Amino acid sequence: MMxxxxxxxxxxxxxxxxxxxxxxxxxVEGPLLSLYRDAKDNWLYxxxxxxxxxxxxWLLFPVSREDLIAYLEAKKNLLELVTxxxxxxxxxxxRISQKPSxxxxxxPTKSYSRELREVTDSTLLEEYLPTADSYFDEELAPNIxxxxxxxxxxxxxxxxxxWFIKDLDNFSNLYSQLYAFFYCTKPQFMTDIGSxxxxxxxxxxxxxFSRVNLFDALQKNVPAVHDxxxxxxxxxxxxxxxxxxxxxxxxxxxxxVIRYRSEITEIGLAVxxxxxxxxxxxxxxxxxxxxxxxxxxxxxxxxxxxSEKMQNIADSLSIxxxxxxxxxxxxxxxxxAKVLLSVVSRIERLADFQAAGLLDxxxxxxxxxxxxxx
Amino acid sequence: MADHPGQRRxxxxxxxxxxxxxxxxxxxxxxxxxxxxxxxxxxTQFQYMNDLGTVHSQSLQPATSALAQPAAQQAVALIAPLxxxxxxxxxxxxxxxxxxxxxxxxxxFALADVTDTKNFLPLALLDPDRTMPGxxxxxxxxxxxxxxxFTTLDALQARAAKAAKRNPKFLKRVGDHYTQVKLTDLCxxxxxxxxxxxxxxFERATFDGHKAVISHGKMAL
Numbered sequence: 001m002m003x004x005x006x007x008x009x010x011x012x013x014x015x016x017x018x019x020x021x022x023x024x025x026x027x028v029e030g031p032l033l034s035l036y037r038d039a040k041d042n043w044l045y046x047x048x049x050x051x052x053x054x055x056x057x058w059l060l061f062p063v064s065r066e067d068l069i070a071y072l073e074a075k076k077n078l079l080e081l082v083t084x085x086x087x088x089x090x091x092x093x094x095r096i097s098q099k100p101s102x103x104x105x106x107x108p109t110k111s112y113s114r115e116l117r118e119v120t121d122s123t124l125l126e127e128y129l130p131t132a133d134s135y136f137d138e139e140l141a142p143n144i145x146x147x148x149x150x151x152x153x154x155x156x157x158x159x160x161x162x163w164f165i166k167d168l169d170n171f172s173n174l175y176s177q178l179y180a181f182f183y184c185t186k187p188q189f190m191t192d193i194g195s196x197x198x199x200x201x202x203x204x205x206x207x208x209f210s211r212v213n214l215f216d217a218l219q220k221n222v223p224a225v226h227d228x229x230x231x232x233x234x235x236x237x238x239x240x241x242x243x244x245x246x247x248x249x250x251x252x253x254x255x256x257v258i259r260y261r262s263e264i265t266e267i268g269l270a271v272x273x274x275x276x277x278x279x280x281x282x283x284x285x286x287x288x289x290x291x292x293x294x295x296x297x298x299x300x301x302x303x304x305x306x307s308e309k310m311q312n313i314a315d316s317l318s319i320x321x322x323x324x325x326x327x328x329x330x331x332x333x334x335x336x337a338k339v340l341l342s343v344v345s346r347i348e349r350l351a352d353f354q355a356a357g358l359l360d361x362x363x364x365x366x367x368x369x370x371x372x373x374x
Numbered sequence: 375m376a377d378h379p380g381q382r383r384x385x386x387x388x389x390x391x392x393x394x395x396x397x398x399x400x401x402x403x404x405x406x407x408x409x410x411x412x413x414x415x416x417x418t419q420f421q422y423m424n425d426l427g428t429v430h431s432q433s434l435q436p437a438t439s440a441l442a443q444p445a446a447q448q449a450v451a452l453i454a455p456l457x458x459x460x461x462x463x464x465x466x467x468x469x470x471x472x473x474x475x476x477x478x479x480x481x482x483f484a485l486a487d488v489t490d491t492k493n494f495l496p497l498a499l500l501d502p503d504r505t506m507p508g509x510x511x512x513x514x515x516x517x518x519x520x521x522x523x524f525t526t527l528d529a530l531q532a533r534a535a536k537a538a539k540r541n542p543k544f545l546k547r548v549g550d551h552y553t554q555v556k557l558t559d560l561c562x563x564x565x566x567x568x569x570x571x572x573x574x575x576f577e578r579a580t581f582d583g584h585k586a587v588i589s590h591g592k593m594a595l
Binding site: 021026028029030031032033034046047048049050052078095127128129130131133134137139140 | 537
């Protein structure tokens, strides 16, 4: 038997459309507390109950950056997060057995239904509340490492010159795509992020469509707690965009753009060589995502050439570890090359901002680097 | 021999163990079980299969034929492939770092009815569609095809207590009882127990969990 919650007002399920699964924060014989994100916020999915047959009940609630970090650092317990949240929804998840039609010999198929209700009466929560010592325990979270960089910080992106709205739009797109790439190719507190990248790279890689998809997907793999948040904008000459995010990832974006500008000739040559091979071999629009290096329609010499050029680019940009991570998760070197080229293309476009005087990444920020946000 | 993913840890240096060890060495790191169909043929040629069910043939080197016949007979006992070999074949590095089941005893969450089939079903069969939006389906996860176990009852109960602190209805999900299970070399392979005594146990096709139960009781939390 499960607590009757029919008195709680129903909500539209479309409220969950933008929710994306991130990781499990408590996993014992299945997930008990999972981290999700929507377009902006962190959400926790807290398992509450089951009828031991076909229904599971979850409590869904948003959690601020500060509270999530405090929970992961065992400074706040789960009870505090649940009770302090201003928005709490029950989601009942039910399995429905469907009988096959008479003329079908197939097995009964199963489907699921979801029901979302707003918890307006806190007494409904009483029997589901965790205890006051329900602090985060890394032992129960096999895919979380709290020894990694956890707290977002404030850092400045120095700007200059005259900005138009479309500049701001282009800049934010490019910057967030590169931020997502560097985030997902560095060790993070969600230790299974690499396997997610691996799955993304197994998507069909042909044409420009997948490049767009890849960066969109990479951005969705950045948990909301580490997503780029504009803290402040000082539009002046010079000015700053103050961002609240992982400082080390922001530093990677900045350093790569600076490196690109200083190594532009070398990188340009390697990029042209790679593009020429992909075009000559008509590999641009071919889906090779299921092939290993051995099965690629390339000679050993051509593969060696591609590897060498990719290494040249990685060395010039000083992104060897990110490149190695990417290569280890790619099904083959052609996919690695396509991803690397699309990353370089975004770096190039961001470097154009620097060349046009809209960014001044080499200017030192006046911000106190030790000022941690949370 | 160093441990590798997919490598079997060889038996001690008994006569039968020497044969097993020898086979491990000549077969290499990708083979974790062997299957010899005839003790007579075993002296010159044998077949073996890896845990994913692929059968290979190989001739024995002369040194092995020097083993006494009873030892060879002992060594040729049929070792079955994993019960869910077909399902986990597509999952990379699954099972990861398997060992012989030399743990002896395992403890597992169970329902009050010890005969309930759910007590020995892996998560992927217990509720294959149990997933939340965006999650990887449990059927595509390695741990979806194993039985979660603990090395001691204390470790199992400690884990239950921790979970129940966070989710008061936790025992409704897994049961408020435990089963103590006898595990031998022929039962399956396991991951290395972690610091809290938890390990994943991958059954062989011949393993019957209910027959392996030594005791069953209510957890004391």
